[in-house]
Amino acid sequence: MMDCADTRQESDTELLVCVTCRREGVTPQDERRPGRALYDQITALERPRGVRVTPTDCLQNCDFGCTVALRGGAEKWTYVFANVDEAAHPEMILAGAAQFHAAPDGVIPWRQRPEHFKRNCVARIPPLSPAPKDASQDTSQTSPQASQKQQDS
Numbered sequence: 001m002m003d004c005a006d007t008r009q010e011s012d013t014e015l016l017v018c019v020t021c022r023r024e025g026v027t028p029q030d031e032r033r034p035g036r037a038l039y040d041q042i043t044a045l046e047r048p049r050g051v052r053v054t055p056t057d058c059l060q061n062c063d064f065g066c067t068v069a070l071r072g073g074a075e076k077w078t079y080v081f082a083n084v085d086e087a088a089h090p091e092m093i094l095a096g097a098a099q100f101h102a103a104p105d106g107v108i109p110w111r112q113r114p115e116h117f118k119r120n121c122v123a124r125i126p127p128l129s130p131a132p133k134d135a136s137q138d139t140s141q142t143s144p145q146a147s148q149k150q151q152d153s
Contacts, residue, residue: 013072014071065084077127082122092114
C-alpha cells in the first residue's frame with residue numbers, strides 16, 4: 001500500500017475520500033464499506049505529484065454513493081463529487097485531482113473535466129481568499145460621482 005502522508009509543505013491539493021460511504025441496498029462482499037474500498041483502491045495507485053489523499057468520515061452525502069472532495073490552498077475553489085464507483089473510478093479521480101492541482105484557482109475548464117465530474121458535482125465552494133481583482137476594474141471603492149464620470153467618458 002502506498003504511503004499517503006504527504007506533508008502540507010509538499011502538497012497543496014488534498015483529495016478527501018469519505019470512508020464511511022455506502023450505497024443503499026448494497027451489502028459489501030467483505031467488511032469494508034464502498035467508501036473504504038474506494039480509498040484503498042485510490043491509495044494503491046500512483047498518486048499525482050502534489051496531491052495528498054486523506055480518509056475522512058461522513059461528508060453528509062449519503063444518498064449518493066461514494067463521495068470525494070478536492071480542496072487546495074486558500075485561493076482555490078473546493079469541489080465535492082458523488083456517485084463515485086470504488087472499482088471503476090479511482091484512476092479517473094486521480095486524473096481529475098491532477099488537473100485540479102495544476103489549475104491556479106482549482107477550476108478545471110469544463111471541456112477538459114472528466115465526464116463524471118461534469119455530471120456529479122454536488123457542491124462548488126468559493127475560495128477562502130479569492131485572487132485579487134484588477135484594480136482598474138474595481139469600482140467598489142469609488143464614489144458614485146466618480147463611477148458616473150467613468151461611464152460618461
